[in-house]
Amino acid sequence: MYLQKSSKKKLILFFVIFIITLIGLSFLLKIKSVKEFVKIEDKKLIYITGNFKSTLENELRTKKIYDDDIKKIISSYSKVGLDFKKLRENDDYIITLSSTSKFLSMLIDKGDFSYSVEKSTSGIFLYQKNENLINYSTSSVDGEISDNLWSSMAAKNVPADIILGFTDIFAWEIDFLTEVRNGDSFKVVYYTRKNQKGKVIDRKILAAMYNGEETGKNIMVYFNGNYYNENGEGARSMFLKAPLQYRRISSYFTYKRAHPVLRYVRPHLGIDYAAQTGTPVSSVADGVITYKGKKGGYGNFIEIKHPLGYYTTYGHLSKYAKNIYVGKKVKQGDLIGYVGATGIATGPHLDFRIRQGNQFINYLKMKRTSNIRLDKKYIPDLKKKIEEFF
Numbered sequence: 001m002y003l004q005k006s007s008k009k010k011l012i013l014f015f016v017i018f019i020i021t022l023i024g025l026s027f028l029l030k031i032k033s034v035k036e037f038v039k040i041e042d043k044k045l046i047y048i049t050g051n052f053k054s055t056l057e058n059e060l061r062t063k064k065i066y067d068d069d070i071k072k073i074i075s076s077y078s079k080v081g082l083d084f085k086k087l088r089e090n091d092d093y094i095i096t097l098s099s100t101s102k103f104l105s106m107l108i109d110k111g112d113f114s115y116s117v118e119k120s121t122s123g124i125f126l127y128q129k130n131e132n133l134i135n136y137s138t139s140s141v142d143g144e145i146s147d148n149l150w151s152s153m154a155a156k157n158v159p160a161d162i163i164l165g166f167t168d169i170f171a172w173e174i175d176f177l178t179e180v181r182n183g184d185s186f187k188v189v190y191y192t193r194k195n196q197k198g199k200v201i202d203r204k205i206l207a208a209m210y211n212g213e214e215t216g217k218n219i220m221v222y223f224n225g226n227y228y229n230e231n232g233e234g235a236r237s238m239f240l241k242a243p244l245q246y247r248r249i250s251s252y253f254t255y256k257r258a259h260p261v262l263r264y265v266r267p268h269l270g271i272d273y274a275a276q277t278g279t280p281v282s283s284v285a286d287g288v289i290t291y292k293g294k295k296g297g298y299g300n301f302i303e304i305k306h307p308l309g310y311y312t313t314y315g316h317l318s319k320y321a322k323n324i325y326v327g328k329k330v331k332q333g334d335l336i337g338y339v340g341a342t343g344i345a346t347g348p349h350l351d352f353r354i355r356q357g358n359q360f361i362n363y364l365k366m367k368r369t370s371n372i373r374l375d376k377k378y379i380p381d382l383k384k385k386i387e388e389f390f
Helices: 002-042 056-062 067-079 149-154 160-169 246-252 376-389
Strands: 046-051 092-097 103-109 113-119 125-131 134-144 185-195 200-212 216-223 226-228 263-265 271-274 280-282 287-294 300-305 310-317 335-338 349-356
Touching: 056 067, 067 103, 067 113, 067 125, 134 149, 149 160, 149 185, 160 185, 160 200, 160 246, 200 376, 216 376, 246 280, 287 310, 300 335, 310 335
Parallel strands: none
Antiparallel strands: 046 092, 092 103, 103 113, 113 125, 134 185, 185 200, 200 216, 216 226, 263 271, 271 349, 280 335, 287 300, 300 310, 310 349
16 A cells, blocks of 8 residues: 555656656747747848839849749739839838848838738748828919029929929920019919828929919919819910920939020021020920921921921931931920031021911911810819919
């Protein structure tokens, strides 16, 4: 009996020690696991930031990401609905690598949405799309012209894209290269959308006004999806105000300097725009190129046929734009060549002419015809909107 009791005690003691040992081992394993986790967390991670100057695949390759990871990253972003064709230079990304340069995660910020891909410790790729919180603000800026439009608006802290948008809206009404005068006034109202990180998603002009000595007062307001003046006439028309576009010239000479104030003289049949050699020249309307080549005193010459029997010509070009040929269809504002002094010319300038059939026309006095008109029933609402801004 005593031996049985002693054996039972020993057996119970053995099990107690065994259980304690298991608990101890488990505890030690947990401590080791925690230590390993902390060690991983304490590793110095590598963060690479950038924006899309190329395709997603090329961006990843330049960062030395492994081919297998690249394929899985692209596949993951495809599953989350990212449109690779819409990745732009203003879209930011951040790639996280381990201290040994192994891929851990990537976040792409497209403004309204963020797209993330993460590689788990087991090698599984997780992906997610998140809607960013957006801040919306409205700005109203007015001022007077001193020297030129660009420097005058920039002095009021108007962003570059809004200045160019302003000139785009009035591109069918005002030639901002020749008609701007000191003392003219302007006003622009626009909204800005930013995400929580402060990144500008987009800006849009809501209303614009230019009142000038040469131009008179011009107003445009964004209403029902288009820009209209106070009479309900849309901003766009068949012909641009001039073949030398403010946007192209400002971009050509960069934002860091004011564009030259171009002047013109009006010979009997056309307009001579004095400008530096290399200044971009645009088609003033949709059409088809009917002549490209040397033409007597005009030097390098282009003729474009437009609807309703109109023709425009561009002479003394220093060179032609790429992919310009007879029969090519061009859109209003398309680049066709560059100002020069070829042929008979005392200096660099563009000889611009327009005719209907064989009848030459004074382009500066052509009546503007809007491409759209607002339905009369909306005019009262349009006028109320204009009153809000002006």
